[in-house]
Amino acid sequence: MRDLSGDLRHLSVNSATVRKQLALPDMIEACARRGIGIIDPWRDQVQAAGLDAIARQLKDAGIALSGYCRGGFFPAADAAGLAAALEDNRRAVDEAKALGAPCLVLVVGSLPGALAGKPVSKDIALARAQVLDGIAATLDYARGVGMSLALEPLHPMQAAERACVNTLEQALDICDALDPGRTGALGVALDAYHVWWDPKLSAQIARAGRERLLAYHVCDWLVPTRDLVNDRGMMGDGIIELRKLRALVEGAGYAGPIEAEIFSDSWWSRPADEVLDTCIERYRTVV
Amino acid sequence: MRDLSGDLRHLSVNSATVRKQLALPDMIEACARRGIGIIDPWRDQVQAAGLDAIARQLKDAGIALSGYCRGGFFPAADAAGLAAALEDNRRAVDEAKALGAPCLVLVVGSLPGALAGKPVSKDIALARAQVLDGIAATLDYARGVGMSLALEPLHPMQAAERACVNTLEQALDICDALDPGRTGALGVALDAYHVWWDPKLSAQIARAGRERLLAYHVCDWLVPTRDLVNDRGMMGDGIIELRKLRALVEGAGYAGPIEAEIFSDSWWSRPADEVLDTCIERYRTVV
Numbered sequence: 001m002r003d004l005s006g007d008l009r010h011l012s013v014n015s016a017t018v019r020k021q022l023a024l025p026d027m028i029e030a031c032a033r034r035g036i037g038i039i040d041p042w043r044d045q046v047q048a049a050g051l052d053a054i055a056r057q058l059k060d061a062g063i064a065l066s067g068y069c070r071g072g073f074f075p076a077a078d079a080a081g082l083a084a085a086l087e088d089n090r091r092a093v094d095e096a097k098a099l100g101a102p103c104l105v106l107v108v109g110s111l112p113g114a115l116a117g118k119p120v121s122k123d124i125a126l127a128r129a130q131v132l133d134g135i136a137a138t139l140d141y142a143r144g145v146g147m148s149l150a151l152e153p154l155h156p157m158q159a160a161e162r163a164c165v166n167t168l169e170q171a172l173d174i175c176d177a178l179d180p181g182r183t184g185a186l187g188v189a190l191d192a193y194h195v196w197w198d199p200k201l202s203a204q205i206a207r208a209g210r211e212r213l214l215a216y217h218v219c220d221w222l223v224p225t226r227d228l229v230n231d232r233g234m235m236g237d238g239i240i241e242l243r244k245l246r247a248l249v250e251g252a253g254y255a256g257p258i259e260a261e262i263f264s265d266s267w268w269s270r271p272a273d274e275v276l277d278t279c280i281e282r283y284r285t286v287v
Numbered sequence: 288m289r290d291l292s293g294d295l296r297h298l299s300v301n302s303a304t305v306r307k308q309l310a311l312p313d314m315i316e317a318c319a320r321r322g323i324g325i326i327d328p329w330r331d332q333v334q335a336a337g338l339d340a341i342a343r344q345l346k347d348a349g350i351a352l353s354g355y356c357r358g359g360f361f362p363a364a365d366a367a368g369l370a371a372a373l374e375d376n377r378r379a380v381d382e383a384k385a386l387g388a389p390c391l392v393l394v395v396g397s398l399p400g401a402l403a404g405k406p407v408s409k410d411i412a413l414a415r416a417q418v419l420d421g422i423a424a425t426l427d428y429a430r431g432v433g434m435s436l437a438l439e440p441l442h443p444m445q446a447a448e449r450a451c452v453n454t455l456e457q458a459l460d461i462c463d464a465l466d467p468g469r470t471g472a473l474g475v476a477l478d479a480y481h482v483w484w485d486p487k488l489s490a491q492i493a494r495a496g497r498e499r500l501l502a503y504h505v506c507d508w509l510v511p512t513r514d515l516v517n518d519r520g521m522m523g524d525g526i527i528e529l530r531k532l533r534a535l536v537e538g539a540g541y542a543g544p545i546e547a548e549i550f551s552d553s554w555w556s557r558p559a560d561e562v563l564d565t566c567i568e569r570y571r572t573v574v
Contacts, residue, residue, distance in 0.1 A: 111526060116512045122526045128486065136300035150353035157444040160510050160526050170486045199415065199457045223401050223447050228512055239398060239409045239447050 001247050004258065005284045012038035012066035013279055014217065014261035015045050021272035024049045025057055026176060030276055034063040038257045040067045040215075055099050066257040067150060067189060067215045068092070072163070073109035076126040079118050081112065082130065089138045095145045102256075103148040103214045104190045106135065110164040119160065125162045135186070136178050143185050150214040151175065151191035155197075157228050160181070168195055168204040175212055182211040189262065190249065191217035194230055195222025197242040202248055210253025218242055218287055219262045230265045234278055236286035246287060251255035258287055288534050291545065292571045296528045299325035299353035300566055301504065301548035302332050308559035311336045312344055317563055321347040321466055321480045325544045327354045328504075329531070330379060342386050353544040354476060354502045355379070355388035356438060360396035361421025362414040364407050368399065369417065380434045389543075390435040390501045393422065397451040406447065414451045422473070423465050430472050437476035437501040438462065442484075444515050455482055455491040461497055471497040477536065478504035478517055478548065481553070483527040489535055499539025505529055505574055506549045517552045523573035533574060545574055 004010060013036055015027050024045040032037055046054050071092035076082045096104040108131045113120040135151065142149050152164035153171040165171050171188045177185040188208060195201055203208060220238030225231050235242055262277045267275050300323055302314050311319060311332040318326055333341050360380035363369045383391040395418045398409040405409060422438065429436050440458040441450035452458050458475045466473040475495060482488055507525030512518050522529055531547070547566045554562050
């Protein structure tokens, strides 16, 4: 297991962690100032600042990416919606390539309309079939571009709105179906928040192995949790056994960045400097 | 698949559904008045009214039980706590017997202290081991009394505080370990709210079969869900495919009651008559 206490070279920060305080160019600067050399930017933040400008800024600052957030949201209520999602995912692959990301993270989507609070279908089996087709089509395109896809299983409490892939086992079954050769083109983004509760987690991490583990995200699960989306905890403030989990992930061969991704009304209300400094401190002492 | 539209003989109502409006004796009366012949009472409500008084009232009113809520909460921070939990579960078994319940529902517990907002451990693997031991000990006692135990897997969003058994597969693995003969002494209480999202649900319901399916609870998953505990929906108001799910459960051999169990600040704020009448209407038309 790697020693993280000495330096920050494996630390990545997801741009959503301070999205309410800092536009992406300012977030990149704030990271560079404190020696954080890896980030994972969200697509809407990149678009707000301009893809080329961000690509240049990252290069000039010597900041690498741990991933690009995000593609996905494949299910739709009609053929036009399905086609539009595929087109959008091809653009996301191209953007990830332009930014030099190692992978495009996929939040796959679920019941059409549910994210907007107006589900037009209850058929999660259909959504899962559409997701499988969407990943297959995007994988074809991404292989041509040379971009890996990192399927992110989301916590079951987000199964209606955000992702109908809800366990690591389910994600790996999809990977095995679409990339049986374990080529590295398709794998998973493992987020401690989404998977810590899973009784099969240890076995499935071992099953994933180095070829499938494309990203590892951390935050913490608060007790009690007061919101299903925006009440994640800072590492160390909740009940996830982060050190034990990292031992499993690294034991399976993962040697990439440790990405702090904290969606939290509480942390969004604090100064960005405090949030980033706390990420660094907890990365050294807790993760 | 049974036709529920014609009469109420398979409908059960969980007493928690109107727990903020009605004490248990009044809830039993309100059910009897509208032809609801089955209930599932909570233990604290029975204790508030007196076990003998409730047993008499149920008999006089001709009301049967679909289960008794609840035993469980096995994990503890020390040996005294573990022993106290076992003692409490033996009492719950005896109470279930006195009331003529077909099974004692087990919400197994998880990290000690977490339900009170002060977890004293993060070790969910330890909690799971304590749960296995606790069920094994309680099963020994319950077999002697002739009371079945119905293990209820809870939604993963309740994995820290309420139950570290979070999928039907995990619950069935425990059943197979402790009751390999499928004797009927140990099975599951399947609640649509907790399991609807599970990609392995269909296969695991088939695996459970008639011998393991001891209870079936319904409500609905709202989009969006605003609280992790008390924002369940009335059947038909959310996105669970209740008819499809009942077809799976009955296809696997289940022929028992359909129990409406709705924890909801919204429904708790309405008149009990309205809530119970709505349960009846949705039972006939949606479930």
